[in-house]
Amino acid sequence: MRQPSDAAATRRTVLQHGLATAAGITAALASPLSFAQGAWPNKPVTLVVGYPPGGQTDFAGRMVTAGMQTVLGQGVVIDNRAGAGGNIGTDNVMKSAPDGYRLLVGIDTYPSEA
Missing domain, CATH: 1.20.5 (Single alpha-helices involved in coiled-coils or other helix-helix interfaces)
Known part of the structure; x- marks a missing residue:
């Protein structure tokens, strides 16, 4: 050939x-x-935190919220859905409408490879 x-x-x-x-x-x-589509966002955005209030992930979500409100020009609401290592909050966001108004704050728990 x-x-x-x-x-x-x-x-x-x-x-x-x-x-x-x-x-x-x-x-x-x-x-x-x-x-x-129309302008996004035209209503408040919900930031779901899969951990209880007062923790590091909640703090990070609240820090991000301030910047998001300024950039988006719209309110951002924190919704703590604690339990099952963040799976309850993740499930809540996963089952919500895919319109971009419900976002998830989570953590990366995978160990890094050395």
Whole structure:
């Protein structure tokens, strides 16, 4: 079986990358037209903290809230849903409407690899 020459392989790679880039640009330009929505947020945003009030995660959520209110120009409410290592709050956000008005504050508990 004959192997393609280096020039043919290079032309094929350039063509593949060019087509992928064109497809990406087309999708990026078409997406604002197909997903046009009103201004976000137009009502208060809820920040769900999966841990009890007064802890480090609650404190971090409250620190983020101040900046979010300034940037978004809308109220941000903290909702503590403590229990099960943060799973109750996570489940609450997961089952809420996917409209971006209910966000989750959590922690990364995976050990880092040394």
